Amino acid sequence: WNHVLPHDEL
Amino acid sequence: MNIFRLAGDMTHLFSVLVLLLKIYATKSCSGISLKTQELYALVFLTRYLDLFTDFISVYNSVMKVVFISSSVAIVWCMRYHPLTRRTYDKDLDTFRHYILVGVSIILALLFHDRFTFREVFWAFSIYLEAVAILPQLVLLQRSGNVDNLTGQYVFFLGAYRAFYILNWIYRYFTENHYSRWISWLAGFVQTALYADFFYYYFVSWKNNAKLQLPA
Numbered sequence: 001w002n003h004v005l006p007h008d009e010l
Numbered sequence: 011m012n013i014f015r016l017a018g019d020m021t022h023l024f025s026v027l028v029l030l031l032k033i034y035a036t037k038s039c040s041g042i043s044l045k046t047q048e049l050y051a052l053v054f055l056t057r058y059l060d061l062f063t064d065f066i067s068v069y070n071s072v073m074k075v076v077f078i079s080s081s082v083a084i085v086w087c088m089r090y091h092p093l094t095r096r097t098y099d100k101d102l103d104t105f106r107h108y109i110l111v112g113v114s115i116i117l118a119l120l121f122h123d124r125f126t127f128r129e130v131f132w133a134f135s136i137y138l139e140a141v142a143i144l145p146q147l148v149l150l151q152r153s154g155n156v157d158n159l160t161g162q163y164v165f166f167l168g169a170y171r172a173f174y175i176l177n178w179i180y181r182y183f184t185e186n187h188y189s190r191w192i193s194w195l196a197g198f199v200q201t202a203l204y205a206d207f208f209y210y211y212f213v214s215w216k217n218n219a220k221l222q223l224p225a
Contacts, residue, residue: 006187007132008066009174010019010073 011069012180018173019073025166026080032159033087038097041153041160044088045107045145051081052111053142057135059128102152105145114138123190133192140196143167143203147223150207156221165211168204171197 033039058074065071087094118134146164150156175197178189207223214221 007060007064008070009015009177010022010070010077 012177012184014173014177014180018170018177021166021173022170023073023076025163025170026077028159028166029084029163030080032157032163033084033094036157036159037093039088039094040097040099041150041157042088042098042163043103043105043146043149044085044098044100045103045105046142046149047081047084047088049107049110049138049142049145051078051085053135053139054078054081056131056138059131099149099153103145103149105148107145110138110141110144114141121192123192136192136196140200141203143200147203147207151223151225154222154225156223158221161211161214161221164204164207168201168208171200175201 029042033042054074054077058078061071061074061078088098089095114134114137117137118130122133123129143164150160150164175194178194178197182188210223211221213219
């Protein structure tokens with residue numbers, strides 16, 4: 001799993 | 011969404027509500043650093059650039075609007091509102107916060123995920139938020155006694171990022187994402203900066219005494 005956290009956080 | 015992140019967002023929201031209550035109820039912003047409020051407004055304005063471009067959820071959009079509007083409203087109140095602006099400790103709130111902005115811009119230009127407009131601004135907002143509380147902590151040390159609401163405001167503001175760190179740990183183990191090292195590092199620095207405040211806050215709570223920060 002190389003994909004980084006999406007900007008779904010505040 | 012996981013319980014740690016929800017707790018973090020609710021704690022963050024609560025800290026804003028406590029600050030608004032303090033200013034509204036006491037008709038005063040003594041003990042509050044305008045510089046920290048300006049830095050937070052900048053953090054939200056640069057982090058939530060995607061407010062009108064990426065729709066993630068109603069919750070996400072509503073919270074972004076709440077954080078942006080409350081931080082801008084507080085800055086406006088402290089700068090221009092005829093009543094509250096006079097209660098601002100201008101001569102105590104002397105932290106040179108533009109240095110924090112400058113350093114964060116340089117860091118964001120050097121260290122970012124991808125060199126895109128959005129990512130550089132996002133990294134800038136993460137670095138700036140990590141240090142945005144400094145003017146407020148310095149002001150609290152200078153102003154000696156801290157009123158309850160101001161103490162609670164700083165406490166919840168510090169606690170929210172600690173919940174976010176738990177959220178990143180949780181997501182690390184349960185999802186196939188990992189959080190950006192930028193978030194981890196800045197999140198730890200941000201929470202660590204509150205460490206001594208948390209200590210004195212706990213001591214004052216345990217002794218049921220007034221919160222006193224050593225000068």
